[in-house]
Amino acid sequence: MQKYGQEIAANLERAQHSIEAAKEMAASGFYDFVASRAYYTAFYAATAALLDEGVELSKHSGVIASVHQRLVKTGKIDKQQGKDLNWLFELRNVGDYGITLHVSQQDAERSIRVAEDFLHVIKSLLRQA
Secondary structure: OOOOHHHHHHHHHHHHHHHHHHHHHHHOOOHHHHHHHHHHHHHHHHHHHHHHOOOOOOOHHHHHHHHHHHHHOOOOOOHHHHHHHHHHHHHHHHHHHOOOOOOOHHHHHHHHHHHHHHHHHHHHHHHHO
16 A cells, blocks of 8 residues: 555545535535535545645645646646635635625535535546556
8 A cells, every 4th residue: 555545545535525514514505614615625635636646735825835836737637626726725715714705605506516526636636646
């Protein structure tokens, strides 16, 4: 088994649980929390992909920057996936810290689609490795 095999599997499992939680929260109208769970879906998936590259990071800024450097710039994932990760992070900040700003139903629903797509891309990338 590779060096980070268990950690990769655990991150992918957390990503799956996060997207499921986001869907449940969306059905209940908790859109700010949907944005957070959708972002964490992508964050955990990104962390798994970086671990597969031998890169161990925990800070959000480091993970996002490394995704762009190691996955987007090298063509392992599409540029749109990098943009989507950035958008999810920004939306999560609105949901978590917006005080008077809130995530709309439309953005919450889009965040679920974007996060699911990101997770699918990362799972495909890891199967190729």
